[in-house]
Amino acid sequence: MRDHAVVKGMQRAELARRTGSNLETVRYYEKVGLLPEPPRTAAGYRAYDSTHERRLRFVLRARELGFSLDEIRGLLRLADERDRPCADARDVAAVHLADIRAKITDLKRMERVLKDVVAQCGDGTLPECPLIETLFGKAA
Amino acid sequence: MRDHAVVKGMQRAELARRTGSNLETVRYYEKVGLLPEPPRTAAGYRAYDSTHERRLRFVLRARELGFSLDEIRGLLRLADERDRPCADARDVAAVHLADIRAKITDLKRMERVLKDVVAQCGDGTLPECPLIETLFGKAA
């Protein structure tokens, strides 16, 4: 297993495989400035090392938590350039947490309505479909 | 108030205003085939009537419930072309409901993690920020 090897000079596909990401996504992150452009071999191939992998993993974990690429850029800057970024980073997370809670609230509203109409539809033999009538505004 | 008037030959801005939608959105829905192209005046202006409004309201309500435009196209087709579309419509809604529940599950996971790290950050004076350390993978 190369996962145990010294990680130096890997190529894009290997980095993507090691981190479970799509290799096109890695390029995209470089293009939009989330990841540094790695050095190139004589033939122009990207040669990553473990610092690139570490940074990519940061981005991927942040994406899993729903941070936008812009927020991640900010978090990376905080992680890089400051001694004590905790208050700022916490604020970014707190704002994002509020976003997520708002989304959950929205989705729960949708879930409630949909659950109800699906239940009203029953076995689907009604002549007037409750879902369609709801959407046309016959009932709230 | 024109809301009480006979609704015939309204223009785009009025339709948008009456339904609380953006007028560019209405045009977009026409372009992608969700709404029929309305007849035009001699000058080429769109002239809507209440059937257009009814259909637009259907689309807007479905969007509020999180249906994709593709799903809405399907629901409109069911509403138009069939005698007893309830079983099919219910299935569309049930699939969508499952999507929404999956999204809620994801968001709740994010919420839990974020709530924890924000709490760990406390007043933001820690030298090692728990959020940043978490993202770098120091802790799970």
Add this chain to the structure above:
DNA sequence: CTTGACCCTGTAGTTGCTACAGACCCCACA
């Protein structure tokens, strides 16, 4: 020395809008 698997670049597609630019048109007021 060829074959196939990798890599490179740039660009176009996705979803659901939103926002122009530049050109009409229409009505009221003077």
Add this chain to the structure above:
DNA sequence: TGTGGGGTCTGTAGCAACTACAGGGTCAAG
């Protein structure tokens, strides 16, 4: 009758965050 300020029209470009090519170069194994 002219003009001003609003409407409307079209097409196109932009947003997020990827994803998927096309058309080429490179490299190592057989």
